[in-house]
Amino acid sequence: MIGWRFEEATFAILMALYQARGPLAEDELAGLAFEVAADAAFVDAEDPSLRKTADQDVSQLLAQLALLGVVELDHGRAGLTPLGVAAFAGYLRRQLGATVPVLQDLFDETAEVVVAHAADAPQAARDELLTGWRRHNPDTATPQLLALAARTDDREHRKLAEAYARR
Structure with missing residues (x-):
């Protein structure tokens, strides 16, 4: 489901984690990714099967990010690791030209x-x-x-x- 807007959904998830003061619920992140994908994909946002697919996509994305050491998963919650914070701040600086304090x-x-x-x-x-x-x-x-x-x-x-x- 989020494959149509993978880059945008991933950015939205990482930005939410970056701005959070602590870990966020995985289902909250899945909802955010679903909104991003549904807004651009012209799909029925009320279709529960599409939401379930998006939830699975986000679960797989978070698992991969955890393997890379970017996020830490704990009992249905996800948070950026120090490596994740540094990597995302670097992305914001390099790709978007944002001023990101370190x-x-x-x-x-x-x-x-x-x-x-x-x-x-x-x-x-x-x-x-x-x-x-x-x-x-x-x-x-x-x-x-x-x-x-x-x-x-x-x-x-x-x-x-x-x-x-x-x-």
């Missing part, structure tokens, strides 16, 4: 900026960002994080600043 762009920022970004990130990206930022700023990271923890009203930011100041 973690290294934040290494010259203050603890406040880094912790604010890290607080909204999935755990793996959060750890990579804060650990990389500490490595990039070995002399100032701990004092900045402790100062941030002392002055912030945001409980999550304080918790992160304190945790990474001790590392």
